[in-house]
Amino acid sequence: MxxxxxxxxxxxxxxxxxxxxxxxxxxxxxxxxxxxxxxxxxxxxxxxxxxxxxxxxxxxxxxxxxxxxxxxxxxxxxxxxxxxxxxxxxxxxxxxxxxxxxxxxxxxxxxxxxxxxxxxxxxxxxxxxxxxxxxxxxxxxxxxxxxxxxxxxxxxxxxxxxxxxxxxxxxxxxxxxxxxxxxxxxxxxxxxxxxxxxxRTGWLGALADERIGHALAAVHRAPERDWTVATLAATAAMSRSAFAARFTELVGEPAMTYVTRWRMNTAVDVLSGGDATVAEVARRFGYRSEAAFARAFARVVGEPAGRVRRRAAARGPAGLEVFAEPV
Structure with a gap:
């Protein structure tokens, strides 16, 4: 279809x-x-x-x-x-x-x-x-x-x-x-x-493009999908080669590099909530093994996924603790 x-x-x-x-x-x-x-x-x-x-x-x-x-x-x-x-x-x-x-x-x-x-x-x-x-x-x-x-x-x-x-x-x-x-x-x-x-540059500016913006919005709304250049090009109603060139031109990096980076940034957001385990987040984003997810996460984010989760758990609910009422 x-x-x-x-x-x-x-x-x-x-x-x-x-x-x-x-x-x-x-x-x-x-x-x-x-x-x-x-x-x-x-x-x-x-x-x-x-x-x-x-x-x-x-x-x-x-x-x-x-x-x-x-x-x-x-x-x-x-x-x-x-x-x-x-x-x-x-x-x-x-x-x-x-x-x-x-x-x-x-x-x-x-x-x-x-x-x-x-x-x-x-x-x-x-x-x-x-x-x-x-x-x-x-x-x-x-x-x-x-x-x-x-x-x-x-x-x-x-x-x-x-x-x-x-x-x-x-x-x-x-x-x-x-x-x-x-x-x-x-x-x-x-x-x-x-x-x-x-x-109006990078991914923020590219959102305004009639075709690339449609593909970016799709990734943002469903980063867990098994995106490929072909499926993103189809989402934008472009040929694979034309999409790949246009995406890199507007966003400043190849489409799949962007997808992985956005997916890992979203994983940071989920892990920072402190409720989901690394294994659960790996499954959520379509990784067949926790180890594969952990490698991709560390490469993109620059620190282990487990450390991000432990830091969130130690911090507790989000807040600006320094402004708590003086004793």
């Missing part, structure tokens, strides 16, 4: 963000009175966001100072340490030393500072669960400020909703804020990547 004709991936970035799965790790609603300051330590693998809902502050990141006003959103994508304070020179202790009751494991309430004018903020840290997310997040600069644009208007709508919940929220407002914050981060990342010509 001939393969179904390909269709363009309607929302390439949406497809990527869905596959890479964003997980909220820590959220904080802050009421800060001048003078105040706090240092957020480096948190590798996390993307930080900061929203001022009233008042204002200064953010120092990567050696530069930025003034934040109400209705502004800033991302610190690479988990770098940074400082928030009411004015230059104000002491900024480590946030871990400032009491902040944690509700439900990942939402904190922070009240800090002197007896001066107040600033209200919503801050948080998120992770993209899939290891391939590094490719996406690495495309972002060290600090992202949302600029005015048609997409920015949607961001402003979300910011207004967050501000309303902070100022007037009733029961359940913390849950509403966390969900709005997740939407806000996705909107900001999407807007930044769409505005950056450099983002």
């Amino acid at each position: 001939p393969a179904a004709p390909p269709f363009p991936v309607a929302d390439p970035l949406g497809e990527a963000l869905h596959v890479l799965r964003m997980d909220g790790v820590f959220y904080c609603r802050s009421e800060l009175t001048e003078p105040w300051g706090m240092t957020l330590p480096a948190t590798p693998g996390c993307l930080w966001f900061h929203v001022v809902t009233s008042g204002g502050c200064r953010l120092t990141a990567d050696g530069a100072d930025h003034v934040l006003r109400p209705g502004e959103l800033v991302l610190v994508p690479h988990g770098a340490g940074h400082v928030l304070r009411s004015a230059p020179g104000v002491l900024a202790p480590d946030i871990r030393s400032i009491p902040h009751p944690v509700l439900g494991g990942r939402f904190a309430l922070l009240r800090h500072g002197g007896d001066g004018p107040a600033t209200r903020m919503v801050c948080g840290a998120v992770r993209f669960g899939h290891p391939a997310a590094r490719d996406l997040v690495d495309r972002l600069p060290g600090l992202v400020r949302v600029e005015s644009s048609p997409r920015g208007d949607r961001v402003q709508d979300t910011l207004r909703l967050i501000a309303a919940e902070v100022e007037d929220g009733g029961p359940g407002s913390d849950a509403v804020i966390t969900r709005l914050a997740d939407v806000l981060v996705i909107q900001a990342v999407r807007g930044r990547l769409e505005a950056d010509d450099g983002a």
